[in-house]
Amino acid sequence: MRPNSLAEAVARIQTGASWDVALAEFVDTFDLAPTAEARYATIEEEPILTNDKRLDALVGGVAEYLAKQHMLGRVPSWASDPARILDRPWHTCSFADHGMREYLTFASPAEFASRNIFTEERPLRRARSPFGRHLPEQA
Template sequence: MRPSTLAEACRRIRAGQPFDKAIGDFLQAFYAEPSPAARSAMLAEEPPRFDDPRLDALIGGTAEYLFKRHAPDSPPPWIGDPSRTLDLPFFPNVGDDPGLREYLTFASPAEFKSRNVMVDDEPLRRANTPRP
């Protein structure tokens, strides 16, 4: 069964489920939900924190990105918490390739870049991602 909230996906990660699996399953459920109000509810609860501030920033960026594109309400206050921002850039799943790092710094959506998390221009795409 897929996690029905971002917070539930994070609890699964804390319990040992791989990050990519838990977040991927959540995104599948999120994008399959036809109701914008229900999508907002899936992001409303603050997820538990990780021991790694990079993951906290990544989750904050994920929630903000999804809200701005797929939910009608204003994001809940937890998303703007400054502790979900990094002091130094973080490039998930990227080696030391300076060209790739430069590209990601340029391409990263504002919801991630503002947190110093550098990702692809469509970091949360799935086969069932709704198009605006």
């Protein structure tokens, strides 16, 4: 069962779920929400701070990124908490050599880069997302 909110996804991670699975399932929930208000409701509640600085920063970036990509008109205030910003750069690619780090630094969306997280250009792509489609729609 998919988490109903970003806060619920973080709670699942705290109980042992993998980051990749819990966050991907949350993005599916977000993308399937029928209205902008329903989407905002999935990011409105503040997820607990986990003492994992990377996860805490990532979750703030996810909320801000989704709110802006989907033009929800507002970002939850909790996403701006200084505890959600890393002190040191984190390049999310595990094989980030110098060239890859440079690419990630350049390509990372502002919502993540401002938190010192450097990732791919469209980090939350999902197959069902309008931002994840690679082929044009057929008429």
